[in-house]
Amino acid sequence: xxxxxxxxxxxxxxxxxxxxxxxxxxxxxxxxxxxxxxxxxxxxxxxxxxxxxxxxxxxxxxxxxxxxxxxxxxxxxxxxxxxxxxxxxxxxxxxxxxxxxxxxxxxxxxxxxxxxxxxxxxxxxxxxxxxxxxxxxxxxxxxxxxxxxxxxxxxxxxxxxxxxxxxxxxxxxxxxxxxxxxxxxxxxxxxxxxxxxxxxxxxxxxxxxxxxxxxxxxxxxxxxxxxxxxxxxxxxxxxxxxxxxxxxxxxxxxxxxxxxxxxxxxxxxxxxxxxxxxxxxxxxxxxxxxxxxxxxxxxxxxxxxxxxxxxxxxxxxxxxxxxxxxxxxxxxxxxxxxxxxxxxxxxxxxxxxxxxxxxxxxxxxxxxxxxxxxxxxxxxxxxxxxxxxxxxxxxxxxxxxxxxxxxxxxxxxxxxxxxxxxxxxxxxxxxxxxxxxxxxxxxxxxxxxxxxxxxxxxxxxxxxxxxxxxx
Numbered sequence: 088x089x090x091x092x093x094x095x096x097x098x099x100x101x102x103x104x105x106x107x108x109x110x111x112x113x114x115x116x117x118x119x120x121x122x123x124x125x126x127x128x129x130x131x132x133x134x135x136x137x138x139x140x141x142x143x144x145x146x147x148x149x150x151x152x153x154x155x156x157x158x159x160x161x162x163x164x165x166x167x168x169x170x171x172x173x174x175x176x177x178x179x180x181x182x183x184x185x186x187x188x189x190x191x192x193x194x195x196x197x198x199x200x201x202x203x204x205x206x207x208x209x210x211x212x213x214x215x216x217x218x219x220x221x222x223x224x225x226x227x228x229x230x231x232x233x234x235x236x237x238x239x240x241x242x243x244x245x246x247x248x249x250x251x252x253x254x255x256x257x258x259x260x261x262x263x264x265x266x267x268x269x270x271x272x273x274x275x276x277x278x279x280x281x282x283x284x285x286x287x288x289x290x291x292x293x294x295x296x297x298x299x300x301x302x303x304x305x306x307x308x309x310x311x312x313x314x315x316x317x318x319x320x321x322x323x324x325x326x327x328x329x330x331x332x333x334x335x336x337x338x339x340x341x342x343x344x345x346x347x348x349x350x351x352x353x354x355x356x357x358x359x360x361x362x363x364x365x366x367x368x369x370x371x372x373x374x375x376x377x378x379x380x381x382x383x384x385x386x387x388x389x390x391x392x393x394x395x396x397x398x399x400x401x402x403x404x405x406x407x408x409x410x411x412x413x414x415x416x417x418x419x420x421x422x423x424x425x426x427x428x429x430x431x432x433x434x435x436x437x438x439x440x441x442x443x444x445x446x447x448x449x450x451x452x453x454x455x456x457x458x459x460x461x462x463x464x465x466x467x468x469x470x471x472x473x474x475x476x477x478x479x480x481x482x483x484x485x486x487x488x489x490x491x492x493x494x495x496x497x498x499x500x501x502x503x504x505x506x507x508x509x510x511x512x513x514x515x516x517x518x519x520x521x522x523x524x525x526x527x528x529x530x531x532x533x534x535x536x537x538x539x540x541x542x543x544x545x546x547x548x549x550x551x552x553x554x555x556x557x558x
Contacts, residue, residue: 088187088208090215092266094283097388098146098420099272101283103217107185112136114217115268116149118334118420124156134159135184140219140268141201142327144232144320145275147422152334164202165193170329192255194221196248197228199237215264222256223267225280227296231313232320245306261288274317318396323422332424341415343428347440350403350430359401359427364414367515371447375437378405380519383414385512388421393489398422404429447518449531452538455505461545465504469517474509481545488513491520500528507532507539
């Protein structure tokens with residue numbers, strides 16, 4: 088028996104590959120299937136099951152393409168109603184895989200179809216659970232995503248989650264290994280650990296959600312402090328439930344190379360978003376006017392999903408040479424399938440064609456320290472509210488990047504402000520969005536708060552409510 092976690096850091100997502108006596112199962116696969124089929128061929132094994140823990144909201148699963156390519160059936164737990172052929176297992180069903188068994192544990196709460204798979208080894212011993220979004224390390228799945236489809240409140244779903252954990256998970260032995268679907272950085276929970284594997288016994292000791300005295304306190308604890316889910320979540324659920332375009336088709340479309348002239352025409356005629364995935368330090372020196380910078384070397388796909396929201400939005404790409412394949416692949420993982428192509432040889436082609444370029448006014452933290460008067464100048468902090476509350480520039484405004492589409496309308500275009508995040512990645516995203524919408528009355532700070540904190544600029548952890556609520 089072999090169990091392998093295939094963890095994708097940019098999505099904080101874990102897929103799983105199980106092999107026993109010539110048969111394999113894959114749990115919660117990503118959109119691109121080639122790595123899985125290559126692994127199956129290398130190991131000389133047959134894929135018997137594609138197991139889905141639930142209809143995922145934060146990424147598009149590769150279940151459909153993988154099933155078509157291998158002939159393996161897709162398996163969901165009770166209550167799942169996919170619009171394609173699948174096995175809907177019953178609670179307690181046993182799936183045989185080589186010399187091991189996989190037991191279906193229906194664990195609703197995160198969603199109504201959420202299912203945990205218990206792997207029983209060759210000796211009949213409970214070995215591990217693949218807990219999906221039911222149990223994370225340090226947390227549990229948020230119970231607010233399935234309210235509409237389940238016709239239930241988040242408190243009612245949280246109550247179901249409590250019952251699932253107490254009745255199905257907690258009775259298992261302490262040495263059972265926990266393999267969750269996500270780790271720290273995922274928007275599917277609020278308190279996840281950076282580790283991606285643990286024992287159930289340790290989670291029983293340290294996981295706050297598993298240590299509540301009763302159901303009522305559990306509900307309060309897991310629903311407290313939940314941020315609104317990213318807008319693309321619902322669309323990803325629909326794609327996972329209803330079906331989607333083949334990854335190969337989407338990938339081939341995105342790999343179309345366009346000259347500068349072709350790119351310009353495509354942008355003007357298709358209402359396309361020009362997405363520049365270069366590093367912020369490069370982007371700010373020169374870019375195509377109206378293009379948005381979300382760097383590939385960061386939480387790229389989740390930020391595209393959070394800020395662009397509509398997965399059907401036509402997209403044109405500007406990447407570093409050699410990064411085209413990675414960029415297209417990472418966009419498809421979160422359902423952005425309407426990729427029209429990319430600028431051949433990247434921004435250099437645009438510049439060589441003598442076309443108009445734009446820049447962002449960026450200064451160093453030292454220049455900021457020499458210039459700013461925190462009692463008079465406006466400073467906008469686009470970090471998360473928790474980061475801001477821990478420490479921030481004195482008198483700075485808290486305007487999280489995730490909500491830029493809401494707070495941008497409050498900006499006075501006549502009043503200058505300084506813009507920063509933690510390190511420069513998110514503030515450059517904000518800067519590009521602001522300039523695309525006609526705002527040029529700001530200065531972005533290189534290195535973000537990390538650099539500012541070492542510059543001598545006055546800082547505080549005192550939160551002025553007016554600074555949080557309005558510009």
